[in-house]
Amino acid sequence: MKKIFYSILLMIFFISCKKQAGTNIYSVIDLSVLDANGKNLLAVPAVFHQDNIQVFYVIKGKPTLISNYDVPDHGVSYFLIDSDKATKMRLTLHNDKRESQSLTLVKFGNLQTDTIRCEFHYEGSNVALTRLWINGIEKNHHETLTLVK
Numbered sequence: 359m360k361k362i363f364y365s366i367l368l369m370i371f372f373i374s375c376k377k378q379a380g381t382n383i384y385s386v387i388d389l390s391v392l393d394a395n396g397k398n399l400l401a402v403p404a405v406f407h408q409d410n411i412q413v414f415y416v417i418k419g420k421p422t423l424i425s426n427y428d429v430p431d432h433g434v435s436y437f438l439i440d441s442d443k444a445t446k447m448r449l450t451l452h453n454d455k456r457e458s459q460s461l462t463l464v465k466f467g468n469l470q471t472d473t474i475r476c477e478f479h480y481e482g483s484n485v486a487l488t489r490l491w492i493n494g495i496e497k498n499h500h501e502t503l504t505l506v507k
Contacts, residue, residue, distance in 0.1 A: 384486045385478065388439070388502040389447040391466065399466075399507060400438055400445040406466045411436065414471075415452035416461035446502060453478045453485055469507055 391399045391406060399405040413435040414421040424435045436449045451474060452460045462474040477489040490499040497503050 385451045385453045385476075387449050387451065387474075387487070387490065387499055388441070389449055389464075390444060390502050390504045391447065392504060392506050394506060398444055400447060402445075404445070407438075410467045411447075412465040413449070414463040414465070416463065417452070417454070421463055441502075449474075451476050451487065451490075453487075455480050466505075466507060472505060 393399055393405075400407075413424045415424050416422070436447050439446055439448050449462070449464065452462045453476065454460055458477070460476050460478070462476070463471050464474065465471045473491075473493055475491040475494075476487055479486045479488045487499055490497050492503060492505070
């Protein structure tokens with residue numbers, strides 16, 4: 359009798375559980391930063407590192423310096439990863455449902471600031487990057503992007 363009671367109780371528990379939709383946020387890209395000779399400027403000994411890379415989100419038309427640990431839903435604006443024997447930068451892009459396009463600025467040392475303009479698709483709590491331009495040139499955001507400095 360106990361087995362039947364617990365079986366029924368367990369069935370009621372599983373039936374009453376509702377599947378909740380999760381949040382899927384796809385708003386990151388991988389960047390490779392090279393010099394004109396193809397040298398990786400993020401690899402040790404790195405020319406660019408945490409101390410001389412700045413990320414700005416353009417919010418309401420004004421560039422806002424983003425602390426590397428101040429990005430909602432992601433925690434960091436960027437971090438360096440070793441992938442395929444190359445050091446790359448994983449960058450969290452600015453996205454805002456209220457804007458048709460968003461703008462992220464990245465400054466490497468004293469060099470010219472790179473602009474990354476994006477379009478996103480929003481559905482419920484999901485965010486997906488759909489189009490991306492770096493310095494005015496549309497790029498395939500499904501692969502590692504290369505900046506030459």
